Amino acid sequence: MSSSVTPAPASPFARFAAVPASLALPVGIFALLALMVLPIPALLLDIFFVLNIAISIAVLMVALNARRPLDFSSFPSVLLFATLLRLALNVASTRVVLVHGHEGGAAAGHVIESFAAFLVGGNFVVGLFVFAILMIINMIVITKGAGRVSEVSARFVLDALPGKQMAIDADIAAGLVTADEARERRREVTVEADFYGSMDGASKFVKGDAMAALLILGVNIVAGFAIGMISHGLSATEAGEAYVTLAVGDALVAQVPALLLSIAAAAIVTRVSDQRDLAGQIGGQFADPRGWLPVALILGSVGMVPAMPQTIFLPAAAISAAIWWHLRKRAAAPAPLAEPVEDVAPDHIALADVADSTLVTVELGYGLIGLVDAAQGAPLITRITGIRKQLSRDLGFVLPQFRIRDSLDLAAQDYAVMMGGVSIARGSVRSGKLLAIDAGDVRPGHGLTGEPTRDPSFDCPALWIAPAARDHAVAEGFLVVDPASVIATHANQALLAEAHQLxxxxxxxxxxxxxxxxxxxxxxxxxxxxxxxxxxxxxxxxxxxxxxxxxxxxxxxxxxxxxxxxxxxxxxxxxxxxxxLSPRLVARIAGPDEALKVVTLDAGLEGAILGGMIDPATGQPLIEPDCGAMILREVNALADAEKGPIALIVQPPARRALAALVKHRAPRCMVLSIAELPAAQPIAVVGVIGAAPEAAALAAPEGIAA
Missing domain, CATH: 1.10.8.540 (FHIPEP family, domain 3)
Known part of the structure; x- marks a missing residue:
C-alpha cells in the first residue's frame, strides 16, 4: 500500500519571507518616493503615521539601552531613513489636507484629527504656540547641543586616531596582544572614527527636518486659506478652522517623532562607554546614599517655610529620606556569597593541569620574587617585554608571549630560561645588589671590592657590589647593571642563539x-x-x-x-x-670595507675530514673527537689573539659538520664555505689550522687582502 503526500501551496507570507533581505532598503526607499508622489488614502496615511511614531520610540529605546555608542553604529543611517519617512509623510499629509480639508477633520485621517482636537483642544492658535515651543526645544536645546557634542567628539576621535593606531602597533610588537586582537582593535578604532564623523553630519538631518516642518506648516496655512476661500467659498474663519487646525495637527504628528529622534541622537553622542546601559549607568551613579540625605534636609527645610506648599515639599523630603535610608542599609549589608564551586573528583586531571602552552618561560628562585613585584615596579617584567620587542624586531616575526614564574626547584638566587620545557640558560644573581662588569675598560688597581663572579651573558669578569658603590664602579670603568638587566640580557643571548625554535x-x-x-x-x-x-x-x-x-x-x-x-x-x-645572501652573513662580523679575518684548514686535515666516515642518516662527514677538540682549541686561540670574531673558510661539503662543531663551543667563529665569500669583501688570513707552525707562518705572515 502506497500513499502520496501533496505538498501544500506556499503561503504569500512564505513567498514574502523568501525575498532577500538586501532588497528591503531599496524597496523601502521606493515606497517613500511613492508616498511623496502618489496620492494615498487617509487610512493608509494613519498607518504610516503610527509606524513613524513606533520607529521613533524603538530608536530611542535602542539608544538608551546601548552600553556604548558603537553598539548602535547604524544610528546615522537609521536617522537618515527616519527623516526621509517623516518628510514623505509630510508631503503626503499636505496633499490630503489641502485637497480634502474642507470636508472635515476626518478627511485627513484620524491621527491628524486626534492630534488637532485632543492635544490642542481644537484651537489652532494654541496648537501654533505648542508647535513653536516644541520647535524651540528641538532645534535650540536638544539638536544644537547634540550637534556641538558630535562635532567635538568627531574632532577629538579623529585627532586621536594616529595615536591609537601607534598604540596598537606597539602592543603587538611587544606581544601584549595577538594578531587577531590587534586586527579587532583596529577595526573598532576605524568604526569609532567613522561613527563620530557620520554623527557630526547626521545631526544636520534633525535640524533640516525641523526647518522643513516649519516651512511645510507655513505652506499649509497660507495654501489652506487660499484654497478654502477661493476654491470652496469659505470665509476666513471657516477656512482657518478647517485647514489651519488640520495643518497644526499634521505638524504636531510629525514633530513628536522628530523630538524623540533628537533625544535619541543626544543620548547616543553624550554616552560614555560602560558595561551597563544608560539606565543602569545613571542608576548606579545615583546609588550613593551620601547624595540623598542633603536632598531630604533641604526639601524639609524649604517645606517648613510658611509660604511654601507643605503638602508637596514635606512628602518629597520624606521620600528622599526613605531613599537615603534604603541605600545606606544596602551599602552596609555584607556582599553576597559567591555561588559554591562544583566539587571536582579528586581523581580528575584536566589537560590544562599538565600542559604548558607557553613556549618560553623564565623561572625564578623564591629570593628573586621581588623582581616581578608590582609594588617595586616589576623591573624584570619591563626588561623581558623590552627584549621580546627587540628580538621580534631583529628576527622579523612576533615572538610568542613569555611567562615568568617562581620555581621551588631552583635555589633562592638562581634563575633559568626554559624553551619548550628545556633549560637553555641558567644563572645566579644577587637580589638587592648590582653587577659591575669588567668589559676591558677598568683601570688597574681600581680598589672596588665585591663578590667575584662572571657575567653570564658574555663571560666577562665581574663583581657583585652594593648599590652605594655604583658611582665608584662607574668612575673606575665598570659597566654597572641591576639583576633584572642581567637576567634579561642572558635570556636575550640564549633566545637569540635558539631563535629558530621559536x-x-x-x-x-x-x-x-x-x-x-x-x-x-x-x-x-x-x-x-x-x-x-x-x-x-x-x-x-x-x-x-x-x-x-x-x-x-x-x-x-x-x-x-x-x-x-x-x-x-x-x-x-x-x-x-x-x-x-652571503653579504648579510659576513656583515655580522665585518663591515663592507673592513677586512674579514679568516681561518682555513690545512689541506691534509680538510681532506682527511672529507675522506673519513660519513653519517648515513645525513650524508655529512663525521669529525673524530680528537680532531674536533684540536680544531676548537686552535679556533678559540685565534679568536682570543684577534680579540674579535673570525670566519672559518672550508669546502662546501664540510661546512655543515664544522658549523655544528663550533656553533656552541666557539661562538666567536663563523663557518663559511668558499662559495659564500662575497666577491667584493676584502679578507685577511690570520691562521691555518692543522698545519705545521712554519707552514702556518708562511701562509699568513701579515694577512692576505683580496
Whole structure:
C-alpha cells in the first residue's frame, strides 16, 4: 500500500519571507518616493503615521539601552531613513489636507484629527504656540547641543586616531596582544572614527527636518486659506478652522517623532562607554546614599517655610529620606556569597593541569620574587617585554608571549630560561645588589671590592657590589647593571642563539601574509607550491639557525624563489640561499670595507675530514673527537689573539659538520664555505689550522687582502 503526500501551496507570507533581505532598503526607499508622489488614502496615511511614531520610540529605546555608542553604529543611517519617512509623510499629509480639508477633520485621517482636537483642544492658535515651543526645544536645546557634542567628539576621535593606531602597533610588537586582537582593535578604532564623523553630519538631518516642518506648516496655512476661500467659498474663519487646525495637527504628528529622534541622537553622542546601559549607568551613579540625605534636609527645610506648599515639599523630603535610608542599609549589608564551586573528583586531571602552552618561560628562585613585584615596579617584567620587542624586531616575526614564574626547584638566587620545557640558560644573581662588569675598560688597581663572579651573558669578569658603590664602579670603568638587566640580557643571548625554535607554522603564516600584501607574485612563486607551509617552516628555521633572520623578507624570498627554480632538494636550496645572501652573513662580523679575518684548514686535515666516515642518516662527514677538540682549541686561540670574531673558510661539503662543531663551543667563529665569500669583501688570513707552525707562518705572515 502506497500513499502520496501533496505538498501544500506556499503561503504569500512564505513567498514574502523568501525575498532577500538586501532588497528591503531599496524597496523601502521606493515606497517613500511613492508616498511623496502618489496620492494615498487617509487610512493608509494613519498607518504610516503610527509606524513613524513606533520607529521613533524603538530608536530611542535602542539608544538608551546601548552600553556604548558603537553598539548602535547604524544610528546615522537609521536617522537618515527616519527623516526621509517623516518628510514623505509630510508631503503626503499636505496633499490630503489641502485637497480634502474642507470636508472635515476626518478627511485627513484620524491621527491628524486626534492630534488637532485632543492635544490642542481644537484651537489652532494654541496648537501654533505648542508647535513653536516644541520647535524651540528641538532645534535650540536638544539638536544644537547634540550637534556641538558630535562635532567635538568627531574632532577629538579623529585627532586621536594616529595615536591609537601607534598604540596598537606597539602592543603587538611587544606581544601584549595577538594578531587577531590587534586586527579587532583596529577595526573598532576605524568604526569609532567613522561613527563620530557620520554623527557630526547626521545631526544636520534633525535640524533640516525641523526647518522643513516649519516651512511645510507655513505652506499649509497660507495654501489652506487660499484654497478654502477661493476654491470652496469659505470665509476666513471657516477656512482657518478647517485647514489651519488640520495643518497644526499634521505638524504636531510629525514633530513628536522628530523630538524623540533628537533625544535619541543626544543620548547616543553624550554616552560614555560602560558595561551597563544608560539606565543602569545613571542608576548606579545615583546609588550613593551620601547624595540623598542633603536632598531630604533641604526639601524639609524649604517645606517648613510658611509660604511654601507643605503638602508637596514635606512628602518629597520624606521620600528622599526613605531613599537615603534604603541605600545606606544596602551599602552596609555584607556582599553576597559567591555561588559554591562544583566539587571536582579528586581523581580528575584536566589537560590544562599538565600542559604548558607557553613556549618560553623564565623561572625564578623564591629570593628573586621581588623582581616581578608590582609594588617595586616589576623591573624584570619591563626588561623581558623590552627584549621580546627587540628580538621580534631583529628576527622579523612576533615572538610568542613569555611567562615568568617562581620555581621551588631552583635555589633562592638562581634563575633559568626554559624553551619548550628545556633549560637553555641558567644563572645566579644577587637580589638587592648590582653587577659591575669588567668589559676591558677598568683601570688597574681600581680598589672596588665585591663578590667575584662572571657575567653570564658574555663571560666577562665581574663583581657583585652594593648599590652605594655604583658611582665608584662607574668612575673606575665598570659597566654597572641591576639583576633584572642581567637576567634579561642572558635570556636575550640564549633566545637569540635558539631563535629558530621559536618559529612555528602560525608565525610563518602571519609573516607570509604580511609579505603577500606587498609582493603577492613573489609569495606565489614559493608557497604553497612548491613549498607548503610545513616545508616552508622547516626551510626558514634552517636559515634562521644559520644566522639569516626574517627582518627583511623580500630579499630572502627572492633568493628562495630563485633557488627553487633549480632544485627542491632541502640542503641544496639552503646552500644556494646562503650563497646569495652571503653579504648579510659576513656583515655580522665585518663591515663592507673592513677586512674579514679568516681561518682555513690545512689541506691534509680538510681532506682527511672529507675522506673519513660519513653519517648515513645525513650524508655529512663525521669529525673524530680528537680532531674536533684540536680544531676548537686552535679556533678559540685565534679568536682570543684577534680579540674579535673570525670566519672559518672550508669546502662546501664540510661546512655543515664544522658549523655544528663550533656553533656552541666557539661562538666567536663563523663557518663559511668558499662559495659564500662575497666577491667584493676584502679578507685577511690570520691562521691555518692543522698545519705545521712554519707552514702556518708562511701562509699568513701579515694577512692576505683580496
Amino acid at each position: 618559529l612555528g607554522p602560525d608565525e610563518v603564516r602571519e609573516w607570509v601574509d604580511g609579505l603577500k600584501a606587498r609582493a603577492p607574485a613573489l609569495v606565489e612563486a614559493v608557497t604553497p607550491d612548491p613549498l607548503p607551509l610545513a616545508a616552508l617552516t622547516r626551510t626558514l628555521r634552517a636559515l634562521m639557525a644559520d644566522g639569516i633572520g626574517l627582518a627583511h623578507p623580500q630579499p630572502l624570498f627572492t633568493s628562495l624563489a630563485l633557488a627553487l627554480q633549480k632544485t627542491t632538494d632541502f640542503d641544496t636550496v639552503i646552500d644556494a640561499v646562503r650563497a646569495d
